[in-house]
Amino acid sequence: MPSAKTRVPAIDGWFTLDDDAPTLLGSRCTSCGTYAFPKETFFCRNPGCQGKEFAEAPLSRRGTVWSYTDACYQPPKPYVAADPYVPFSIAAVELAAEQMVVMGQVVPGVGVDELSVGTEVELVLDTLYEDDEHEYIVWKWKPVSGGSEVSDA
Amino acid sequence: MPDDKRVAVLGAGMHPWGKWGRNFVEYGLAAAGDALNDAGVAWTDVQFVSGADTIRNGYPGFIAGATFAQALGWTGARVSSSYAACASGAQAVSNARAQILAGLCDVALVVGADTTPKGFFTPVGGDRKDDPDWLRFHLLGATNPTYFALYARRRMELFGATETDFAAVKVKNARHGLENPYARYRKEVTIDEVLSSPMVADPLRLLEICATSDGGAALVLTSMEFARRHAGTDKLVTIDAVSTVTPRYPQTVIEMPNFSTDSAASTSTPGPTFKQSVALAAYEEAGIGPEDINVAEVYDLSSALELDWYEDIGLCKEGEAERMLRDGDTTIGGRIPVNPSGGLSCFGEAIPAQAIAQVCELVWQVRGQAEGRQVDGARVGITANQGLFGHGSSIIVAS
Numbered sequence: 001m002p003s004a005k006t007r008v009p010a011i012d013g014w015f016t017l018d019d020d021a022p023t024l025l026g027s028r029c030t031s032c033g034t035y036a037f038p039k040e041t042f043f044c045r046n047p048g049c050q051g052k053e054f055a056e057a058p059l060s061r062r063g064t065v066w067s068y069t070d071a072c073y074q075p076p077k078p079y080v081a082a083d084p085y086v087p088f089s090i091a092a093v094e095l096a097a098e099q100m101v102v103m104g105q106v107v108p109g110v111g112v113d114e115l116s117v118g119t120e121v122e123l124v125l126d127t128l129y130e131d132d133e134h135e136y137i138v139w140k141w142k143p144v145s146g147g148s149e150v151s152d153a
Numbered sequence: 154m155p156d157d158k159r160v161a162v163l164g165a166g167m168h169p170w171g172k173w174g175r176n177f178v179e180y181g182l183a184a185a186g187d188a189l190n191d192a193g194v195a196w197t198d199v200q201f202v203s204g205a206d207t208i209r210n211g212y213p214g215f216i217a218g219a220t221f222a223q224a225l226g227w228t229g230a231r232v233s234s235s236y237a238a239c240a241s242g243a244q245a246v247s248n249a250r251a252q253i254l255a256g257l258c259d260v261a262l263v264v265g266a267d268t269t270p271k272g273f274f275t276p277v278g279g280d281r282k283d284d285p286d287w288l289r290f291h292l293l294g295a296t297n298p299t300y301f302a303l304y305a306r307r308r309m310e311l312f313g314a315t316e317t318d319f320a321a322v323k324v325k326n327a328r329h330g331l332e333n334p335y336a337r338y339r340k341e342v343t344i345d346e347v348l349s350s351p352m353v354a355d356p357l358r359l360l361e362i363c364a365t366s367d368g369g370a371a372l373v374l375t376s377m378e379f380a381r382r383h384a385g386t387d388k389l390v391t392i393d394a395v396s397t398v399t400p401r402y403p404q405t406v407i408e409m410p411n412f413s414t415d416s417a418a419s420t421s422t423p424g425p426t427f428k429q430s431v432a433l434a435a436y437e438e439a440g441i442g443p444e445d446i447n448v449a450e451v452y453d454l455s456s457a458l459e460l461d462w463y464e465d466i467g468l469c470k471e472g473e474a475e476r477m478l479r480d481g482d483t484t485i486g487g488r489i490p491v492n493p494s495g496g497l498s499c500f501g502e503a504i505p506a507q508a509i510a511q512v513c514e515l516v517w518q519v520r521g522q523a524e525g526r527q528v529d530g531a532r533v534g535i536t537a538n539q540g541l542f543g544h545g546s547s548i549i550v551a552s
């Protein structure tokens with residue numbers, strides 16, 4: 001049954017709400033070309049650059065796991081946890097073109113046993129939490145192969 | 154080292170770490186009193202009070218230099234208050250040293266103390282969508298152990314570290330801290346006990362993650378000339394370097410509380426990592442290298458993180474920390490004992506006091522006063538620590 005709730009991003013402007021091919025929205029300095037996520041808005045972080053103008057930059061949808069872990073205990077507020085709490089994995093993912101690492105939760109059901117440094121993952125959208133009217137959406141990483149190729153299971 | 158580049162440590166004092174649940178001022182006063190007694194200096198002779206801060210109730214200023222000055226009795230002494238998260242204590246030392254080296258004062262008291270809430274450190278309340286520290290909890294559920302675990306897992310996959318190695322760090326530090334009267338946890342643990350404690354953030358377990366503690370630490374720092382006159386000797390303990398560096402762009406290691414690293418796409422090959430640069434700056438300032446170090450106090454927020462520090466402060470090459478540990482090099486009696494105090498493993502973290510406490514331990518080590526945990530022949534020691542948002546901290550103590 002499709003949800004009747006309105007889907008809204010858990011934070012505005014950090015990613016597209018395109019279900020088929022969502023992207024994180026970073027910025028790219030128009031002077032030196034450096035990327036930033038979340039978006040840089042006033043001054044380029046590259047100390048050798050005086051840039052103050054930035055183009056919105058959709059980041060690579062695929063990357064490889066730099067490292068990973070999980071949250072065995074419920075994180076404190078302002079995290080909004082499901083009741084009962086369900087542990088989840090977290091990955092830091094290297095994006096080749098941008099030469100940067102971006103963190104994200106891993107989709108539900110993928111445990112640390114199914115991840116390795118180097119696992120290829122792609123960006124998807126998922127519900128972070130919900131209230132009576134809204135589903136709050138966030139980006140998550142999902143193993144491209146569902147994780148099975150790197151798992152012993 | 155010339156006198157205009159170093160300051161003397163005349164006194165060190167600490168209040169035992171614990172979960173006492175009393176007002177932090179009490180711990181700070183006890184530590185300050187001990188440091189002043191140790192130095193043989195009266196409070197009324199202190200010209201500069203350098204407080205290490207932390208944030209409680211959403212603002213800094215309460216846990217700060219002036220609070221301790223008032224509690225000791227207003228004397229009109231000049232004051233500074235430093236907030237740099239876990240590195241607050243190093244900044245307080247740095248400020249006191251700068252005042253002394255500039256000739257603005259001869260006698261400074263550095264003090265930090267805290268009373269901590271239970272459980273995970275959490276961000277300041279409210280709805281603060283412009284604060285990465287608030288957002289990482291809200292959007293990712295990323296706690297401090299999340300980041301420590303990312304580093305630990307990477308060590309396992311890149312360098313072959315094992316869960317047993319991480320547990321062995323905890324076992325070593327627990328043994329080191331057994332006789333330390335200031336340590337909160339003074340109990341031996343076995344590898345099996347560590348490995349059967351609950352998993353918090355895979356591969357890190359409950360016994361491998363630093364707790365939060367109450368505690369207080371203080372130092373009396375003076376000019377070299379004052380110290381010689383006052384102590385009637387040339388044999389002084391000195392602070393030869395204080396590194397408070399920030400990272401260099403591009404910072405390519407993911408750091409708390411960020412969502413991403415810097416991009417290396419438009420710049421040349423990155424230089425040393427932040428943690429490497431923290432110690433490098435201290436060595437450069439002191440004019441020595443890792444080969445001159447006899448003892449180190451590093452920030453073991455997790456057991457695995459201690460291994461990262463061996464490499465980052467230059468005790469061994471990248472990927473060799475596990476071998477150092479397994480060979481017993483970093484155990485008391487080994488080549489370069491690390492965390493003879495027991496480290497955060499035995500203390501838990503009292504944020505604004507911790508970097509000061511690291512220096513207190515080195516002072517006692519180079520004086521030969523670290524009873525029950527003394528490193529033989531300790532003459533030069535280094536501390537290393539890193540505060541949230543990019544605050545480096547490394548101090549070199551010598552006798």
Ligand SMILES: [Zn+2]
Binds near residue numbers: 032044
């Ligand atoms: Zn730029």
